[in-house]
Amino acid sequence: MPRDTLTRDRIVRTAVELLDAEGLEGLNMRALGKRLDSAATAMYWHVKSKDNLVLLATDQVWGELALPDPAAAGWRAAVAAMAADLYGMFTRHPWLVQAFAAHIVYGEGKARHDDHHLAVYEAAGFTEAQADQAAAAVFTYVLGNAAGAAAAASHGRRLAREGGKADEQLHEAMAKAQEIAMGYPRLRARLDTPAAADYAAGPGDAFEFGLQALLDGLERRVRERDGAPEPG
Incomplete structure (x- = not known):
């Protein structure tokens, strides 16, 4: 996409989509340029910097x-x-x-x-x-x-990137957390009942x-x- 067809509004709206999908850690000019079919350097003509783009994206969604x-x-x-x-x-x-x-x-x-x-x-x-x-x-x-x-x-994105390994780590962490909680009477009472699922959800x-x-x-x-x- 030629630079003169880009607009700040289009860049910001696409940045919001990228942020929704990848989080703050996934926002970079190369990934944004790929979504817009444009060179990463072209973004800077409109949004100055990545930090400024985050502010613009934040203000865009605040309008909702x-x-x-x-x-x-x-x-x-x-x-x-x-x-x-x-x-x-x-x-x-x-x-x-x-x-x-x-x-x-x-x-x-x-x-x-x-x-x-x-x-x-x-x-x-x-x-x-x-x-x-x-x-x-x-x-x-x-x-x-x-x-x-x-x-x-954020954890869901990590699961998607790492696949089964991260899923195993999640189950392991949850099991350890429950094991620790069972040593405390009030936490145990809430976990060891039919209402435990409702308590957690x-x-x-x-x-x-x-x-x-x-x-x-x-x-x-x-x-x-x-x-x-x-x-x-």
Whole structure:
């Protein structure tokens, strides 16, 4: 593909596809050029560097997020919807978790989302300082929960590259982890029951439970500040 037929938008969209498939470790200009049928050097005319490309790709997917109106849904429902949407984005694009560990992430899409997130809290009566703290707490909670999905995706890519060897290592590690857990009464009680599979496979329920507990705490702080009685 001649250089003048490339556009930054096309490069960034293709980079997102590559990142979704291969993770942050799989992004390089040669692999990207191959997908675009172009020389790797041609990418630099549009995106300057690999680090800049990661930022552009991050901002591209940040545009997927919705901005619910707290006046229509209520601040708590709006925050819950934004948190669920953010978690969905991280699990669709697990390389984003890697990006936060390796880059200072910024851009128009993220700024748009962050500004609205703060506005939701302020509309509910949070002070600026409280809104900052609440937004940081919810974002950190979502990012921490998404780390498991990112790790699973990374491991899945390694399994695909290494085949049976990595699969054997996984089973061996799981067996050792279970053997250790059986030495602790509460872990053993959860593993040695018919519900053990449910215990290990309920991240969605755990995410919602933790999110609602976090929102309970934020709501209580606002009520205490305003002197309002607890509901019910």
